[in-house]
Amino acid sequence: MKAGVKYLAWLLAAAFVFAGCSSETQSAKPEASTEAEPAGSGSPAADSGLQQAISQYREYAIGETDSLIVETEKFVKAVKDGDIDTAKKLYAPTRMYYERIEPIAEALGDLDPNIDARENDVEEAEWRGFHRIEKGLWAENKTAGYEDYADRLLNDVKSLRALMETVDVDASLLVTGAVELLNEVSSSKVTGEEERYSHTDLYDFAANVEGAKKIYELLRPELESRDADLSREIAGKFDALEERLNRYKSGDGYVSYLELKDEDTRALSQALDALAEPLSMMGKALGV
Amino acid sequence: MADRVERSPGFGETPISRRDLLKMAALGGAGLLLGGAGAGGLLTALERKGAAEKDRRYEAVPFYGAHQAGIVTPAQDFVVFAAFDLTTDSIAEVRKLFRAWTEAAAAMAAGGMIGDDNGNPNVPPSDTGEAAGLRPSRLTLTFGAGPSLFDGRFGLAGKRPPELQDLPAFPGDELLPEWTGGDLAVQACANDLQAAFRAVRNLARIARGKAALRWVQEGFQRTGGADPSGGTPRNLMGFKDGTGNPDVTDDKAMNEIVWVQPGDGPAWMAGGTYMVVRRIRIRIEVWDRSTLADQEATFGRHRASGAPLGGSGEFDPVDLERRGEDGQPLIPMNAHIRLAKADGVRILRRSYSYSSGLDRRTGQLDAGLLFIAFNRSTAKQFVPIQRRLSRSDKLNEYIVHTGSAVFAVFPGVREGGYIGDTLL
Numbered sequence: 001m002k003a004g005v006k007y008l009a010w011l012l013a014a015a016f017v018f019a020g021c022s023s024e025t026q027s028a029k030p031e032a033s034t035e036a037e038p039a040g041s042g043s044p045a046a047d048s049g050l051q052q053a054i055s056q057y058r059e060y061a062i063g064e065t066d067s068l069i070v071e072t073e074k075f076v077k078a079v080k081d082g083d084i085d086t087a088k089k090l091y092a093p094t095r096m097y098y099e100r101i102e103p104i105a106e107a108l109g110d111l112d113p114n115i116d117a118r119e120n121d122v123e124e125a126e127w128r129g130f131h132r133i134e135k136g137l138w139a140e141n142k143t144a145g146y147e148d149y150a151d152r153l154l155n156d157v158k159s160l161r162a163l164m165e166t167v168d169v170d171a172s173l174l175v176t177g178a179v180e181l182l183n184e185v186s187s188s189k190v191t192g193e194e195e196r197y198s199h200t201d202l203y204d205f206a207a208n209v210e211g212a213k214k215i216y217e218l219l220r221p222e223l224e225s226r227d228a229d230l231s232r233e234i235a236g237k238f239d240a241l242e243e244r245l246n247r248y249k250s251g252d253g254y255v256s257y258l259e260l261k262d263e264d265t266r267a268l269s270q271a272l273d274a275l276a277e278p279l280s281m282m283g284k285a286l287g288v
Numbered sequence: 289m290a291d292r293v294e295r296s297p298g299f300g301e302t303p304i305s306r307r308d309l310l311k312m313a314a315l316g317g318a319g320l321l322l323g324g325a326g327a328g329g330l331l332t333a334l335e336r337k338g339a340a341e342k343d344r345r346y347e348a349v350p351f352y353g354a355h356q357a358g359i360v361t362p363a364q365d366f367v368v369f370a371a372f373d374l375t376t377d378s379i380a381e382v383r384k385l386f387r388a389w390t391e392a393a394a395a396m397a398a399g400g401m402i403g404d405d406n407g408n409p410n411v412p413p414s415d416t417g418e419a420a421g422l423r424p425s426r427l428t429l430t431f432g433a434g435p436s437l438f439d440g441r442f443g444l445a446g447k448r449p450p451e452l453q454d455l456p457a458f459p460g461d462e463l464l465p466e467w468t469g470g471d472l473a474v475q476a477c478a479n480d481l482q483a484a485f486r487a488v489r490n491l492a493r494i495a496r497g498k499a500a501l502r503w504v505q506e507g508f509q510r511t512g513g514a515d516p517s518g519g520t521p522r523n524l525m526g527f528k529d530g531t532g533n534p535d536v537t538d539d540k541a542m543n544e545i546v547w548v549q550p551g552d553g554p555a556w557m558a559g560g561t562y563m564v565v566r567r568i569r570i571r572i573e574v575w576d577r578s579t580l581a582d583q584e585a586t587f588g589r590h591r592a593s594g595a596p597l598g599g600s601g602e603f604d605p606v607d608l609e610r611r612g613e614d615g616q617p618l619i620p621m622n623a624h625i626r627l628a629k630a631d632g633v634r635i636l637r638r639s640y641s642y643s644s645g646l647d648r649r650t651g652q653l654d655a656g657l658l659f660i661a662f663n664r665s666t667a668k669q670f671v672p673i674q675r676r677l678s679r680s681d682k683l684n685e686y687i688v689h690t691g692s693a694v695f696a697v698f699p700g701v702r703e704g705g706y707i708g709d710t711l712l
Contacts, residue, residue, distance in 0.1 A: 172410065237497060274375065274497035284411040 049225075050171045050286065053218040057174055058167075060214055061101045065161045068097035072157045076150040079133060079143045088137050092200035092253060095130055098157075099207035100214070102184060103177040108163045114156045118188075118196065128152055131196075138197035171219075171288040178215040181208045182276040190269045192257040202254035205268075206245055212279065213238050219282060227285040230278060237275035244271050345479050345512055346423035351397040353700040354559055355547065358428030358477050359638070359662050360536040363521075366481040367507040367640045368488045369565065369658060371434070371470025371693055372499040379442040383712050385498045389431070389474075389491055390706035396487050399424035402494075416493070418486045425480035429487055431707045432473040432563050432695030447711060449553040451562055451665055452696045458678035460688065467567045467691025470502045475563075475660070479512065503691070505567060507640025507658040520594060520602065524570055524641045524655055525686070527587050528594035531602055532625065534634050545669070546636050546662050548699075556710035559699030561662045564635075564670045567642070567691030570656035575686045586682045588623030596625065622682040628673060635663040635670055656687065666694060 071094040078087040098105065098115065106112045113122055115129045128149050136146040188194040189205040216223075216234055223231045244267060248255050260268075349357050374382060392402045396419070403414025438448035454469075476487040485506070492501050509521040523529040534541045543549065550558040575583070584590055584597060594602035598610040598618035608626055610618045619626050643655040663669035678684065698708050 233497065270375065270500045274500075277493065277496040280412045284405065284408070288410060 049222040050219075050288070053174065053222065054169050054171060056218050057215065058164075058169055060218075061104050061167075061169075062161070062164055064097045064101045065157075065164055068094070069154075069157050069161055071097060072154050076154045079137075079150040080147045082143050084137060084141070084143050087133075087143060088198070091130070091134065091137065091198060092195075092203035095200075096203055096207035096210075098130075099184075099204045100181075100211035102208070102211070103173075103180040104164070104167055104169075105160055106180075107167060107173075108160065111156060111160050111163070115153065115160070118194065129156065134195065134197050171286065172283065174215050174219065175283040175286065175288055178212040178282070179276055179280045181212040181215075182272060182279065184208050185272055186269070186276070190265060190272060192260070192265075195257065199257040200254070201257040202245070202248055206254065209238075209241060209245065216279065216282070219286065223282060223285055226287075230281060230285050233278045234275070234282070237271070237278060241268075241271045241275050244268055346425045348398050348424035349426050349428050351394045351429070351701070352703050355700045356428075356430045356560075356697060357397070358430035358475055359546065359561060359697065360542055360636070361426075361428050361477070362536070363509065363638050363640075364426050364428070364477040364479045364484075365509060365511045366478055366484045367658065367660070368476045368481075368484040368504065369507065369660070370474045370476070370488045370492065370504045371502040372472040372474070372492075372495060373502045374437070374441070374471045374499045376498045377441050379444075379712065381498050382442060383706075385495055386431075386708045386712065387706045388494050390701060392490060392494055393429040393431075393487070393707070396483075396490070397424060397427050397429060399427075402490055416486060416490055419483050422480060422483055425478040425483040427476065427478040427480075427483050427487060429491075430473075430475040430477075430563075430697060432475075432697040433708065433711070434470045434472065434693060434695050436469065437471045444711070447554055447556065449557050449696055451548075451553055451557075451667060452694065453667075455564070455666070455671065455674075455692055455694055458674055458689070460678050460684055461692070462688050462690055463692050464690050467503050467505070468693060470693050470695075472499060473563065473565070473693065473695040481506070481508070505642055505644070505658050505691075507642040509640055523639075523657055524572070524643075525575055525583070525587075526591055527583075527589060528602060529639065529657075530637060531589075531594055532606070532629065533637055536636070542636075544664070545634050546664055548664055552664065557696060557699065561664065561697045562666045563695045563697050564659070564661045564663070564666060565691070565693045565695070566657075566659040566689050568657040568659050569654060569688050569690050571686050571688070572653045572655055578686075585620050586624060586686065588619040588625040597623075620682065622680050624677070624681050624683045627676050627681050630676060631672065633669050633673060635661045635673065637661045662697070 071090065075087060075090040075094045078084075078090060102112070102116070105115065113126075113129075116131065117127055117129055118131050119127060119135065121127075130153065132149050133146050133153065136142055136149075185205050185208045189201045189208065192199065192201050194204050195201045216238065220231055220235075223234075245254075248260070248264075349361055351357060376382065376385075395402050399422070401415040401417075401420060405411045405414040406417070407413075433452075435448065435452050435454055438444045438452070474488060474491055476484040476491075478484040478487070488504065512518065515521070520528040520530050534545050536542065546561050548557045548560050548562070552558070578586075580591060588606075589596050593600070595604055596606040596619060598607055599605070606619065606625055606629060608617065608619055608629070612618050637659070638661065639657050639659045641655070642658045643653070645654055646652065647654050661670060699710055701707055701709070
């Protein structure tokens with residue numbers, strides 16, 4: 001999490017009505033159009049294609065948040081039971097559900113700082129959430145005293161789920177959200193500054209990339225019909241980045257960030273930039 | 289590229305006499321030369337000329353031509369040098385990159401913005417914007433290819449010029465990988481550092497997915513405005529640097545010393561040149577505590593005037609035979625200018641000072657010379673000179689080479705063409 005709410009926060013001021021997305025929209029298939037037209041131009045084909053992506057994303061985000069609740073409950077139980085080993089094991093995989101949809105959370109008031117602030121992102125008295133507990137588990141090697149933080153984390157995650165119903169997702173949010181996810185990686189995961197005590201940054205990295213890829217996949221049919229070259233380039237760059245990241249897999253997870261050498265970090269960072277740049281052009285291609 | 293005959297190539301400034309004239313017009317300090325209340329027709333004309341001169345420092349340098357700009361162009365005040373490595377294996381992608389770079393370079397050199405999407409709120413702007421509204425500032429962009437481009441990834445091995453090879457190791461080198469090599473080079477020079485930086489930064493952005501920055505070094509010299517005489521700039525050792533350079537306005541000399549001629553090597557290089565870049569760190573703290581005599585003996589010149597030891601004017605001929613009363617040569621046997629001049633082999637130097645923070649281990653300044661030179665044959669020109677220097681130059685006590693790269697600088701670009709099109 002970065003300090004401060006990003007520009008997505010303007011969504012808070014927007015009408016909190018989920019833009020006409022009901023289950024009926026999901027069954028509508030986009031009609032083939034003879035000419036690509038910008039979204040919002042009134043063309044039913046274009047609009048419904050993007051509307052479908054939006055409603056599918058909403059489903060995805062809600063699904064991830066539901067899983068986040070389930071996994072956080074297990075994590076919280078381990079902390080409250082004093083089972084430090086299990087808590088440590090569950091920490092990073094649980095966070096992945098959050099990291100996949102983080103830009104949405106950032107649009108929802110204080111939830112992101114409450115869930116995901118790092119130590120110097122907020123005042124000490126306000127610091128809570130995953131990383132507070134992370135410090136307890138890894139730096140202090142204990143769970144005692146963190147039970148309250150665990151409870152509050154679970155409550156915050158449930159609040160996130162509730163507020164999900166109200167988020168006004170539009171195509172522009174999707175597009176910028178994908179780039180935001182990769183910017184997250186650039187700003188703190190690729191440098192190992194996210195997980196200061198557990199060094200599980202690569203889990204977060206992978207989850208951010210998965211979240212961005214999901215958005216791309218949902219937008220792909222529309223994107224391919226407008227700019228097949230761009231779509232192909234993005235797909236190729238996702239593959240290249242994933243291939244690189246997979247070199248650091250360990251069992252179901254990833255090696256500690258501390259195992260990366262400078263050249264590893266640099267190669268990951270460059271592969272990330274190579275993906276984020278064309279990804280940032282999706283909005284233009286889609287006319288959003 | 290020179291607007292007029294200049295005695296000291298490397299500067300875009302006017303001959304001394306006009307500035308002296310301005311001074312003699314009793315306007316007091318240099319700061320009052322322009323825009324002040326004139327006193328009569330002479331001053332008005334001079335004022336206008338002064339204003340026009342000032343304009344020239346920020347005018348555009350044409351991007352297209354028989355040769356690339358930024359080689360015999362009089363040296364601008366700032367450089368941002370960037371080496372890139374290709375991250376693609378596809379020669380088609382390299383062509384695309386070079387086309388995009390050419391388009392951007394031509395736009396920037398003309399003082400314009402890159403691309404068409406600079407007002408669309410929904411799209412990342414095509415130009416990063418920091419040069420918006422700025423004059424072109426004599427921006428030049430010079431592109432080259434390193435030996436590694438010809439390693440087989442792109443099927444270009446058969447086109448590598450025999451001239452283009454990695455430099456041999458020289459005694460005393462302490463080359464760091466992070467300042468060495470590169471598949472491609474871009475030299476951005478301008479009279480405004482922001483304009484030069486913006487150029488490299490935008491080219492790096494355009495290259496994402498095809499090439500990545502390998503190393504970047506900014507450099508500077510005193511600004512033209514700070515030196516009313518328009519003289520040879522001083523390096524960070526306090527000595528005038530470039531006195532012995534060949535005359536860039538002498539086409540015959542340039543064709544001998546700098547420009548690759550048809551028949552020299554592969555046809556695609558005719559009209560290009562070979563560039564040597566050496567990042568030379570100066571042991572500043574040590575130099576600062578050496579005596580003036582020691583410093584002058586190191587270079588073989590007087591510090592204040594730039595005159596060779598035994599001479600009185602900067603441009604006096606360097607007399608290597610002249611001896612003092614003690615029978616010893618006035619210019620010591622290991623003096624820099626003696627060793628650099630031997631054999632009469634010449635190169636075109638176009639170096640800049642650089643400053644890059646501190647060496648974290650020692651707390652000492654990491655500053656020195658970003659040595660840039662152009663020659664028609666590195667093997668026949670730069671290498672023998674550097675071999676001699678690295679073995680015997682007294683200057684070696686005060687410097688260390690920390691970075692190195694060589695590049696084949698492409699011939700000039702015609703309108704409608706693109707950088708490297710004679711090769712690709």
